[in-house]
Amino acid sequence: MKELQHLNKYFFKYKTYLLLGIIITIVARIFLLFTPRLVREIFVIVEKYKDGGDFGSSSIQAELGEIIFYIIGAAFIAGILTFFMRQTIINVSRYIEFDLKNEVYEHYQKLSLNFYKKNRTGDLMNRISEDVGRVRMYAGPAIMYSINTVTLFIIALIYMFSEAPKLTLYTIMPLPILSVAIYKLSREIHKRSTIVQEYLSKLSTFTQESFSGISVIKAYGIEPETSKNFNALAADSKDKHLSLARVQALFFPMMILLIGASNLLVIYIGGMQYINGEIESLGTIAEFIIYVNMLTWPVATVGWVTSIVQQAEASQKRINEFLNIAPEIKNTVNVDTNIDGDISFNNVSFTYDDTNIQALKNVSFTLKQGETLAILGKTGSGKSTILDLIGRLYDIDEGTITINGTKISQHNLTSLRNGIGYVPQDAFLFSDTIKNNIKFGKEDATDEDVISAAKKAHVHKNIIKFNNGYDTVLGERGITLSGGQKQRVSIARAIIKSPQILLFDDCLSAVDTETEEKILTNLNKISQNKTTIIVSHRVSSAKNADKIIVLDNGEIVQSGTHDTLINAEGYYKHLYLKQLSESEVDMD
Numbered sequence: 001m002k003e004l005q006h007l008n009k010y011f012f013k014y015k016t017y018l019l020l021g022i023i024i025t026i027v028a029r030i031f032l033l034f035t036p037r038l039v040r041e042i043f044v045i046v047e048k049y050k051d052g053g054d055f056g057s058s059s060i061q062a063e064l065g066e067i068i069f070y071i072i073g074a075a076f077i078a079g080i081l082t083f084f085m086r087q088t089i090i091n092v093s094r095y096i097e098f099d100l101k102n103e104v105y106e107h108y109q110k111l112s113l114n115f116y117k118k119n120r121t122g123d124l125m126n127r128i129s130e131d132v133g134r135v136r137m138y139a140g141p142a143i144m145y146s147i148n149t150v151t152l153f154i155i156a157l158i159y160m161f162s163e164a165p166k167l168t169l170y171t172i173m174p175l176p177i178l179s180v181a182i183y184k185l186s187r188e189i190h191k192r193s194t195i196v197q198e199y200l201s202k203l204s205t206f207t208q209e210s211f212s213g214i215s216v217i218k219a220y221g222i223e224p225e226t227s228k229n230f231n232a233l234a235a236d237s238k239d240k241h242l243s244l245a246r247v248q249a250l251f252f253p254m255m256i257l258l259i260g261a262s263n264l265l266v267i268y269i270g271g272m273q274y275i276n277g278e279i280e281s282l283g284t285i286a287e288f289i290i291y292v293n294m295l296t297w298p299v300a301t302v303g304w305v306t307s308i309v310q311q312a313e314a315s316q317k318r319i320n321e322f323l324n325i326a327p328e329i330k331n332t333v334n335v336d337t338n339i340d341g342d343i344s345f346n347n348v349s350f351t352y353d354d355t356n357i358q359a360l361k362n363v364s365f366t367l368k369q370g371e372t373l374a375i376l377g378k379t380g381s382g383k384s385t386i387l388d389l390i391g392r393l394y395d396i397d398e399g400t401i402t403i404n405g406t407k408i409s410q411h412n413l414t415s416l417r418n419g420i421g422y423v424p425q426d427a428f429l430f431s432d433t434i435k436n437n438i439k440f441g442k443e444d445a446t447d448e449d450v451i452s453a454a455k456k457a458h459v460h461k462n463i464i465k466f467n468n469g470y471d472t473v474l475g476e477r478g479i480t481l482s483g484g485q486k487q488r489v490s491i492a493r494a495i496i497k498s499p500q501i502l503l504f505d506d507c508l509s510a511v512d513t514e515t516e517e518k519i520l521t522n523l524n525k526i527s528q529n530k531t532t533i534i535v536s537h538r539v540s541s542a543k544n545a546d547k548i549i550v551l552d553n554g555e556i557v558q559s560g561t562h563d564t565l566i567n568a569e570g571y572y573k574h575l576y577l578k579q580l581s582e583s584e585v586d587m588d
């Protein structure tokens with residue numbers, strides 16, 4: 001129960017509701033327990049009448065009518081109170097579920113990229129949905145059924161012992177067996193349903209990947225193999241479902257068997273006692289049969305609740321594991337800081353701790369506000385890493401990065417990120433309208449702002465050709481747009497923010513050189529007093545930059561301007577000549 005203590009703050013938050021729920025539960029059970037006693041009363045009256053008691057038929061009718069009225073009244077009140085019991089306690093569990101989901105989600109948002117690299121997306125999703133769901137079962141149903149069982153048991157046992165102590169002992173004898181059996185069964189059901197869940201998520205991952213990668217599957221003609229693999233997985237999943245259904249099918253027969261055993265005991269022992277004169281009325285037997293049936297379900301829930309609590313404890317442990325991870329990138333400055341665009345790298349080295357790859361070695365450069373830097377280099381040479389470090393997605397191991405002369409870690413993290421417009425290599429678009437995807441960079445942007453940004457990113461003409469224009473909804477990862485269109489929408493998203501620093505990570509790779517030229521000219525105009533860094537594999541993207549650096553294996557191997565670099569031996573000149581001859585071939 002140590003892990004579940006995390007929920008105490010929520011129980012405290014909803015204490016009034018919870019307390020009300022507990023009181024309602026207790027009162028509801030008291031009313032429910034009037035029925036067996038009233039039924040016995042009926043038997044007593046009928047027995048007296050049959051034995052020739054001094055009843056007239058109209059007075060017995062009146063007495064029976066009164067008792068029936070009480071039975072209906074008690075059941076009615078118990079029913080209403082049971083409704084409110086669920087409305088309070090189960091509602092509290094839903095509030096707690098909602099709060100916990102928000103807490104986990106907010107925490108996820110604070111965690112650094114490293115965390116997301118180390119943990120699978122499916123795992124993150126499971127903890128926020130399935131695990132929180134299991135914890136809710138503890139916060140609601142488990143508490144409700146426990147109070148229910150305890151109250152019902154205490155009150156019923158008091159009534160039963162005061163009525164017929166020996167019969168009571170026999171009646172409750174099978175109940176612990178029922179409880180233990182249900183506990184064992186619930187554990188087995190849980191074990192098998194976890195396996196079923198695993199198979200379901202395997203199946204959904206498989207289908208999701210097949211549909212996302214359907215073009216590759218079709219292009220390689222491997223539909224039959226994919227179907228075979230799906231069938232095999234589905235067959236395994238079916239077997240696991242059947243094995244779960246087998247144990248689930250045992251649940252009710254077991255309950256019926258044990259209820260039957262208790263009823264038999266009541267009838268047999270009660271009957272003997274009636275014959276011996278130990279109990280006065282057959283009504284007592286009827287009363288006890290009702291108790292048995294009333295107590296069976298709560299007793300069964302003891303086993304069930306135990307297994308719910310164990311599952312909730314395990315789930316909360318998994319949730320706490322993530323909640324206890326402190327964000328690696330911490331905001332140490334609470335006031336806003338000014339980001340104007342002077343950037344300086346001073347002997348920066350950086351190693352990714354998950355792969356131990358040293359991505360940057362002693363990298364130094366300075367950029368004044370308004371200047372443009374182009375970074376070139378072979379793949380894996382560390383270009384994207386430089387951009388990630390400017391956005392402080394990772395903290396550096398050695399050296400210093402400053403913006404406006406202040407160390408990057410001394411800037412307010414929100415000011416820093418607000419001051420940067422970042423266009424990633426892999427343009428990610430949300431399943432939303434094009435307009436909202438562009439506005440993502442600036443929630444309060446007007447339609448005119450959106451259009452102007454799209455024009456600057458040279459995508460406006462494409463967008464207005466769609467039937468719904470800017471209101472065109474993009475599919476998962478923007479599948480309705482071409483690669484180049486996606487990149488340009490992503491550029492518009494950065495432009496609309498009008499940040500001081502613009503970071504473009506090879507984001508023109510999918511557009512033709514002519515469009516690239518036009519976009520770069522527009523960017524040149526926009527970024528007059530903004531600092532721009534363009535990562536590229538093309539000399540055409542770099543040639544107008546104020547500074548160019550060439551990276552190799554994390555080190556700067558060349559730096560200068562286009563003119564100086566095409567006259568010096570090295571990667572840049574080589575690339576320039578290669579791309580020049582390629583473009584000449586294209587023109588032929």
Ligand SMILES: Nc1ncnc2c1ncn2[C@@H]1O[C@H](COP(=O)(O)OP(=O)(O)OP(=O)(O)O)[C@@H](O)[C@H]1O
Pocket residue numbers: 117352354355357358359377378379380381382383384385386425506
């Ligand atoms: N998140 C990460 N975790 C671990 N290693 C990484 C991570 N990102 C990059 N690397 C490694 O760091 C090195 C530099 O990667 P980086 O993405 O900066 O190169 P790049 O020059 O931008 O490459 P490309 O031109 O292919 O985009 C590579 O060896 C890469 O495998």
